[in-house]
Amino acid sequence: MKVRVVTFPGSNCDKDVGTILESEFGAKVEYTWYKESFSDIPDLVVLPGGFSFGDYLRCGAMAKFSNAMDSVVKYANQGGKVLGVCNGFQILTESGLLPGALLHNRTLKYICKDVDLIPVAENKIAKGLKGSLSIPIAHGEGAYFADSETLERLEKNGQVVFRYKQNPNGSLNDIAGICNEAGNVLGMMPHPERAVNPYTGKMDGKQILEALLKK
Amino acid sequence: MFVAKINVTLKESVLDPQGQTVLRTLHDQGKTSISDLRVGKYIEMKISAGSQAEAETSAKEICESLLVNQVIETYRLVVEKV
Numbered sequence: 001m002k003v004r005v006v007t008f009p010g011s012n013c014d015k016d017v018g019t020i021l022e023s024e025f026g027a028k029v030e031y032t033w034y035k036e037s038f039s040d041i042p043d044l045v046v047l048p049g050g051f052s053f054g055d056y057l058r059c060g061a062m063a064k065f066s067n068a069m070d071s072v073v074k075y076a077n078q079g080g081k082v083l084g085v086c087n088g089f090q091i092l093t094e095s096g097l098l099p100g101a102l103l104h105n106r107t108l109k110y111i112c113k114d115v116d117l118i119p120v121a122e123n124k125i126a127k128g129l130k131g132s133l134s135i136p137i138a139h140g141e142g143a144y145f146a147d148s149e150t151l152e153r154l155e156k157n158g159q160v161v162f163r164y165k166q167n168p169n170g171s172l173n174d175i176a177g178i179c180n181e182a183g184n185v186l187g188m189m190p191h192p193e194r195a196v197n198p199y200t201g202k203m204d205g206k207q208i209l210e211a212l213l214k215k
Numbered sequence: 216m217f218v219a220k221i222n223v224t225l226k227e228s229v230l231d232p233q234g235q236t237v238l239r240t241l242h243d244q245g246k247t248s249i250s251d252l253r254v255g256k257y258i259e260m261k262i263s264a265g266s267q268a269e270a271e272t273s274a275k276e277i278c279e280s281l282l283v284n285q286v287i288e289t290y291r292l293v294v295e296k297v
Contacts, residue, residue, distance in 0.1 A: 057281070057282070058284055061281060061284065062281075065281070093286075094284065099286075100286060101284055101286040101287045103225075103229065103230070103287060104232055104233065105232075106230065106232050107232070108232050108233060108236060145229060145286070145287055146286070147228070147286075170230070170232075
């Protein structure tokens with residue numbers, strides 16, 4: 001299994017997610033610097049968490065203008081699997097691969113804690129995930145927003161992947177993660193890669209990554 | 216040379232917690248005549264262009280591709296000759 005992790009200036013979870021995919025899933029991980037393009041077809045491309053371009057202007061706004069993102073958009077449009085975690089989710093919305101946008105948390109506070117996620121049964125990726133999953137969040141701008149038409153379409157198409165059991169940030173419809181219509185692009189604010197190794201005391205993220213990686 | 220003056224604010228339909236927090240502080244100070252406070256950002260950029268129209272087209276394109284996220288934000292643009 002081959003995975004590409006894209007690193008932007010200010011990404012800080014690239015090695016975390018890469019290391020977990022190598023050690024727990026046996027993936028061959030390659031890192032792509034944002035200035036580089038790629039044309040191969042890996043099994044998964046990950047846009048990691050962090051603060052690309054210092055989160056200046058808007059989170060994820062600057063990252064969309066890069067050779068790596070041109071490659072990611074092309075790859076996603078061909079059906080390639082993309083996972084965007086936290087800042088990666090923000091980049092996916094800014095680049096138009098996912099609808100909506102991420103706003104400042106309603107409390108204006110940076111929130112760093114474990115939250116319970118409810119997988120949405122109607123969603124293809126979440127199908128098979130059971131119960132609630134305890135996964136860490138760490139973000140200041142994670143309140144999912146979309147206009148009412150878009151929200152309705154997401155719900156109707158089964159594109160909501162995860163909801164918060166107790167909404168921490170003011171996300172509309174308690175949304176913690178969504179996918180595109182084809183189901184190959186997933187964006188989520190919680191960090192599944194931080195809940196895979198027993199040393200972290202949490203394991204529920206493993207199920208999420210497994211669900212995404214299975215053919 | 217032209218200067219583009221751009222005011223970016225969240226759309227009316229989008230909750231602005233920053234604006235609400237500032238408004239609450241003003242109300243706490245007894246300044247209850249203030250209502251509907253919204254916090255935005257101001258961007259100024261110099262543009263070299265052959266004409267006012269060319270500068271405006273260029274500024275608009277930059278606003279809509281990078282400076283403004285039209286899902287959540289709206290903007291006002293003024294281009295002046297300097």
